[in-house]
Amino acid sequence: MRQFGLAAAMAAVISVGVTNAHATTTLYVGAYGGSFEQMLRKDVIPPFEKSNGDVKVVTVPGDSTTTLAKLEAQKGKAGIDVAFLDDGPMYQAIQLGLCGKLADAPVYKDLYDIARFKGDRAVAVGLIATGIAYNTHLFKQKGWAPPTSWKDLADPKYKGLLVMPSIINTYGLHALLMEARLNGGSETDIDPGFAVMKKSIAPNVLSFDPSPGKIAQMFGDDEIALAVWGNGRVQALRDQGLPVKFVYPKEGAVALGMGVCVVASSAHNTLAQKFVQYILSPHVQAILAQSQGVGPSNRNTKLPPAVAAEVPSPDEISKLVRVNWDVVNPHRNAWTQRWNREIEQ
Structure with a gap:
């Protein structure tokens, strides 16, 4: 045994x-x-x-x-x-x-x-670069020149024609940070960004939904003229034959x-x-x-x-704007709550 x-x-x-x-x-x-x-x-x-x-x-x-x-x-x-x-x-x-x-x-x-x-x-x-996507078909139809600046998001002619992703999405957060920078603020002083979003940009927004499928549909149906989006997402739409181009804003696209x-x-x-x-x-x-x-x-x-x-x-790539995430991340929850109260109300 x-x-x-x-x-x-x-x-x-x-x-x-x-x-x-x-x-x-x-x-x-x-x-x-x-x-x-x-x-x-x-x-x-x-x-x-x-x-x-x-x-x-x-x-x-x-x-x-x-x-x-x-x-x-x-x-x-x-x-x-x-x-x-x-x-x-x-x-x-x-x-x-x-x-x-x-x-x-x-x-x-x-x-x-x-x-x-x-x-x-x-x-x-x-x-990836976060910048501005625009509807080439709609711009040609309206006789508009392509956008060149983050400040174009506030142009009243785009009322009801803009997609601004919520700041729970990185693209939307990038836009908020750039608007703060361009209006005297920064990552440590976000108030100017919220102010211009509330007063000048939110009235132009048709949708805060960052869903790629939804944005693709709105571009395809000529429902929107502009969206804050990434160059990779825009390229995916172009591959589908949609009339959209990506713009690197003159103040800098965000990395x-x-x-x-x-x-x-x-x-x-x-x-x-x-x-x-x-x-x-x-x-x-x-x-x-x-x-x-x-x-x-x-x-x-x-x-x-x-x-x-x-x-x-x-x-x-050398010109992309970098975000100081060590500063931003501790404020994201508070900023999101504020965004929901003041912008997506």
């Missing part, structure tokens, strides 16, 4: 060893849904899995707010290993201790400075970094670090640019002329 028990135990150990040797490591990636997730699953993840052996990458779709909530819920435990978040929520994640430090790698030396996050706990994998971090509690830190570095490679950066309309973070990325014409150029 004793010999049989020992033999059985050894067989069990050998069996476990064989099983573990061929076990698949699963990397969970919290990512934007929709076309972004589809791009990852079709064009980005398969080559990574193939080059890393027994690895399975599983996407966990959600917007930035949803993914941040999941990271908070799993804090200190295994779960999501890599997370994509817009830069504002990403700074919140960093402040909450949810992002681990990025391991040093050669690819980080190839990034634009604007793509780096403080403390090297996250990095922007793509750069929206599509951030990524290795989650501090990841059970697969080395693999997660490798995935982030892979996303920053020129090859994947080109896929991101073509699919999502984002400017590459890696300055060595080569884009076909047709794609390069639709994303922020190196010169435009």
Whole structure:
């Protein structure tokens, strides 16, 4: 009996060893849904899995707010290993201790400075510009010149023809910050922004709904002339054949970094670090640019002329206005409550 028990135990150990040797490591990636997730699953993840052996990458779709909530819920435990978040929520994640430090790698030396996050706990994998989208068909019909400035949002001729996303959306928050800056305020003095929003811009607003599908429909039906939006979203509409163009306002478009971090509690830190570095490679950066309309973070990325014409150029990237999220994030809840009382009333 004793010999049989020992033999059985050894067989069990050998069996476990064989099983573990061929076990698949699963990397969970919290990512934007929709076309972004589809791009990852079709064009980005398969080559990574193939080059890393027994690895399975599983996407966990959600917007930035949803993914941040999941990271908070799993804090200190295994779960999501890599997370994509817009830069504002990403700074919140960093402040909450949810992002681990990025391991040093050669690819980080190839990034634009604007793509780096403080403390090297996250990095922007793509750069989006928040500016003004305008309806080329409606502007031609009315004989209007294209918009050139953030101040154009207050022009009375656009009454009932503007989409201004609520400030729970990053595009809307960017617009509020720019209006504050242009009227004597700043991130630390937001009152001028609220004043011009309430007096001059809100009367022009048809909708505060930031839903891409809704905005696409309104542009297609000539219900709106202008929207505060990102260049990537505008490119998606142009790809659908809608009459819309993106404008970089003369005072500056605002930088929206599509951030990524290795989650501090990841059970697969080395693999997660490798995935982030892979996303920053020129090859994947080109896929991101073509699919999502984002400017590459890696300055060595080569884009076909047709794609390069639709994303922020190196010169435009250098001129993007940066937000001080360390100042803004602590005020977001209070500002949102004020926005709901004063602007979307």
